[in-house]
Every structure is written in C-alpha cells, then in structure tokens.
Amino acid sequence: MRISIIGAGPAGLFLGAALARRGHAVVAVDRDGGPAADGRWDRRGVMQFHHPHGVRPQVGAALRAELPEAYDAWLAAGAEPITFTLPDGRRVSGGMRSRRETFERALRAVVVREPGFTVRQGHVDAVAIADGRARGPVVDGAVLPSDLVIDASGRSGRATRAYGPAPAPAGDTGIAYVSRQYRLHDPAAPGPMTNPLAWQADPDGYQVVVFRHEAGIFSVLLVRPAGTLRDLRHDAAFDAACRAVPGLDDWTDPDRAAPITPVLPGGRLHNRYRPQPGIDGLVLAGDAVCTTTPMFGRGLATTMMQARELLRLLDRGTPGDFGAWCDAEMRPWVDDHVRSDACTRLLWTGADVPDGPLPSSLVLAAAEADPRIGAFCGDYLAMTAGPSALAAAEPLAREVYDSGWRPAPSDGPTRDELARIIRTAVPA
Numbered sequence: 001m002r003i004s005i006i007g008a009g010p011a012g013l014f015l016g017a018a019l020a021r022r023g024h025a026v027v028a029v030d031r032d033g034g035p036a037a038d039g040r041w042d043r044r045g046v047m048q049f050h051h052p053h054g055v056r057p058q059v060g061a062a063l064r065a066e067l068p069e070a071y072d073a074w075l076a077a078g079a080e081p082i083t084f085t086l087p088d089g090r091r092v093s094g095g096m097r098s099r100r101e102t103f104e105r106a107l108r109a110v111v112v113r114e115p116g117f118t119v120r121q122g123h124v125d126a127v128a129i130a131d132g133r134a135r136g137p138v139v140d141g142a143v144l145p146s147d148l149v150i151d152a153s154g155r156s157g158r159a160t161r162a163y164g165p166a167p168a169p170a171g172d173t174g175i176a177y178v179s180r181q182y183r184l185h186d187p188a189a190p191g192p193m194t195n196p197l198a199w200q201a202d203p204d205g206y207q208v209v210v211f212r213h214e215a216g217i218f219s220v221l222l223v224r225p226a227g228t229l230r231d232l233r234h235d236a237a238f239d240a241a242c243r244a245v246p247g248l249d250d251w252t253d254p255d256r257a258a259p260i261t262p263v264l265p266g267g268r269l270h271n272r273y274r275p276q277p278g279i280d281g282l283v284l285a286g287d288a289v290c291t292t293t294p295m296f297g298r299g300l301a302t303t304m305m306q307a308r309e310l311l312r313l314l315d316r317g318t319p320g321d322f323g324a325w326c327d328a329e330m331r332p333w334v335d336d337h338v339r340s341d342a343c344t345r346l347l348w349t350g351a352d353v354p355d356g357p358l359p360s361s362l363v364l365a366a367a368e369a370d371p372r373i374g375a376f377c378g379d380y381l382a383m384t385a386g387p388s389a390l391a392a393a394e395p396l397a398r399e400v401y402d403s404g405w406r407p408a409p410s411d412g413p414t415r416d417e418l419a420r421i422i423r424t425a426v427p428a
C-alpha cells in the first residue's frame with residue numbers, strides 16, 4: 001500500500017518504519033523539519049517536547065519488537081533501563097530514564113534511513129475524501145495519493161478534526177505544568193527518591209515531582225491549578241520554590257546540581273478521547289486518539305500500545321477493528337483521568353473527599369492506610385490491566401475514607417504560602 005502519515009512524532013516515526021519493513025511505501029509529513037544543522041531541536045508545535053517524560057516499559061518493548069536498532073541507538077544515546085524489585089521479590093522493568101528529546105532523536109535518526117520510508121517536511125491542511133474514502137493528505141495544497149492515511153498529528157493536530165464524531169470526553173483539566181532541567185555535578189549522587197521512578201511530594205494545593213533522565217540529567221516539575229503560581233515561569237521564582245520545598249531543596253542544592261535550561265512553562269493539560277472517524281482509509285493513532293494528563297506518564301505507552309495493535313490488525317487485514325479496540329482499551333484510561341483529575345483539582349481547593357464512587361487516585365492513596373488495597377494496584381500502575389482492575393479495591397478504599405482517614409499533605413509550604421515566597425523572588 002501507499003501509506004501517508006500525518007506527523008512524524010513518536011507515533012508517526014514508529015509506525016512509518018514498522019510499516020515500511022512490511023513492504024509498504026510510507027511517507028510521513030511533518031511541519032517540523034527535524035533537528036537543525038547545529039543540532040538544536042526546538043520542536044515548536046509539540047509543547048511537551050522538553051518537559052519531563054516518564055518512559056514506561058511498553059515503549060522499550062515496542063522498539064525491541066519492531067525496531068531493535070532504534071532501541072540500541074536509544075541506549076547508545078545514554079538511555080538507562082530501570083529495574084526494581086516488587087514486594088513479592090520479582091524483578092521488573094520500570095521503563096527507561098531518558099529525556100523525551102533523547103528518545104525521539106534516537107528513533108528519528110534510525111528510521112529516516114529505513115528503505116521505503118520517507119520523512120518529509122510539509123503542512124497537512126486536510127485529508128482529501130472522495131466516495132466516502134480517504135484519498136490522501138493535502139500537503140501544502142496538493143493531494144498526496146494514498147491507499148491509507150494515518151493521522152498521527154498529536155494532541156493539537158487539526159488536519160482531520162472535521163471528520164467523524166467529536167471527541168468525548170474532551171476537557172481542559174484546569175491543571176498546568178512548569179518544569180526545568182538540571183544536571184548533577186560530577187560526581188554528585190542523585191537526591192532522595194520516594195519510589196523507584198521518581199521523587200514526589202504532594203504539599204497542600206500542588207504537586208512536585210523530580211524525574212531522573214539519562215546521564216545525570218533530571219527535571220523538576222511543579223503541577224499546579226492553571227492560573228495559580230504563574231510567577232514560577234521566572235527562573236528566580238522557580239529557584240525560590242526549589243529552596244522552599246523540603247526534599248526538592250536537596251535535589252536542586254547548587255552543590256549537587258545546576259540548571260541546564262531556563263524554566264519551561266507548559267500549556268494547559270487536556271484529557272481527550274477521539275473515536276475513529278469511520279472513513280475508509282483513514283485511521284487515527286497516538287495522541288490523535290487519546291491524551292491524558294501526564295502525571296502518570298501514560299501518553300507514550302498508550303501511543304505504542306495503539307501502534308502495535310494497529311500493526312497487528314493491518315497484518316491480519318482487519319484495520320477496521322481498530323476503532324472498537326481503541327474504544328475498549330484506550331477510552332477507559334481517558335475516563336479514568338477525567339475522574340481522578342477532577343478530584344485532584346477539587347481537593348486542591350480544600351474540599352473533602354467527595355461522595356460516590358472513588359476515582360483511582362483516591363483508591364491508590366488509601367493503600368497507605370489499608371495494605372490490602374496494594375494487591376489490586378500493581379497491574380493498574382503498570383498498565384498491564386485497565387482501570388477496571390481497581391474496581392474491587394474501591395469498597396476497601398471507601399471504608400478507609402469513611403473511617404476519617406485522609407492522606408497527609410507532604411511537608412512544604414501550602415500553595416498560598418508558596419505564591420507569597422515566589423512573588424518576593426520575581427524581578428521587579
């Protein structure tokens with residue numbers, strides 16, 4: 001088949017090379033021309049590119065299965081596999097320590113050499129449809145004739161928005177990111193960790209996470225209600241916040257590490273699920289299908305899970321089954337985020353635990369008070385089972401909250417206190 005892909009991000013690059021290996025003639029069109037001659041890659045249009053990404057095991061597994069050279073190139077670029085021991089003694093993979101940029105550069109460098117796969121620069125304005133069938137993307141005004149069009153244009157892609165049902169659910173979560181990258185001084189050791197993957201604190205009204213990447217690089221992330229703590233976009237205010245939060249002060253101590261980027265403000269975060277458009281020859285994949293707030297680091301995993309399923313169905317000759325698979329396997333993650341994020345925002349206002357079925361975030365938190373809940377959490381946390389895996393634990397969690405127990409906020413200033421601290425640090 002002649003296959004066109006809108007977008008050469010993780011979904012487009014991975015699918016493009018894997019389909020070319022199956023003998024198809026594949027072109028991925030991206031408005032971004034790739035890394036510049038001097039090596040810089042600003043990646044305008046993918047606002048999260050330099051924000052921290054937790055990279056789950058599904059990503060490495062997909063590369064090893066389909067594009068092992070890309071996996072090797074990623075390791076050669078410094079990516080560090082994470083393994084840890086579960087309470088039952090099993091050694092498991094925790095994914096990869098890597099910046100998103102390091103991952104995508106390695107993937108791109110390998111797949112652009114793939115015979116049968118072309119990555120070209122251009123803007124896809126729309127998809128030409130005739131007789132109910134997609135005929136090809138319209139690239140800078142001209143149709144690129146295709147037997148199959150894959151829309152892998154990400155969370156902000158517009159090229160196929162006019163087709164098919166409107167996204168549902170679709171929502172601004174009212175939550176926003178701000179982050180900054182640091183590097184440990186050689187030979188300084190990393191700071192404290194609260195789990196094998198990250199250091200996390202949940203003071204009153206916001207969240208702080210430290211993600212370790214490759215080669216001593218790490219990101220500090222502050223998650224806040226959109227519209228609050230805006231001053232954090234200033235380097236001096238961010239520094240003041242780092243000094244004020246216990247544990248974070250340890251990670252960012254100038255004797256331990258130094259920033260390697262300015263503060264990176266992020267746009268608002270969305271939970272959105274877009275059903276397949278139901279047009280022959282047009283398939284959505286990656287973030288074009290679903291986006292979830294990134295606090296659980298699920299986007300690259302859902303992207304790779306979709307890509308592998310789409311490949312399997314194309315191999316079988318039944319790509320039309322992809323829509324039902326997405327509805328069954330992807331949409332529940334978005335619904336789960338909608339409920340958890342709404343609850344997080346509510347609790348950040350000082351409200352109490354709501355009545356009714358508890359969202360996953362509160363079920364997980366209750367495991368601290370009732371260890372029986374932990375037995376239900378592993379598959380959910382690893383995404384080896386969907387959110388329904390937590391359903392049996394919900395009544396146990398409800399008992400915990402009915403007993404009056406509440407998760408204690410982490411040490412550190414409240415959001416209002418932090419707002420005052422950072423305001424005094426903002427240059428006049």
Ligand SMILES: Cc1cc2nc3c(=O)[nH]c(=O)nc-3n(C[C@H](O)[C@H](O)[C@H](O)COP(=O)(O)OP(=O)(O)OC[C@H]3O[C@@H](n4cnc5c(N)ncnc54)[C@H](O)[C@@H]3O)c2cc1C
Nearest residue numbers: 007009010011031048053054124154286287294297299300
């Ligand atoms: C703040 C933030 C933090 C995140 N953190 C994590 C994390 O910790 N872990 C995790 O697994 N995931 C995380 N994610 C999600 C992850 O970044 C996405 O799942 C991933 O980028 C999806 O890849 P994609 O290829 O589908 O889309 P994208 O990476 O968005 O790529 C889409 C591509 O399409 C191109 N494009 C769009 N429209 C057009 C057009 N009309 N014409 C030509 N080209 C076009 C764009 O230029 C882009 O290159 C995060 C997301 C956000 C927003």
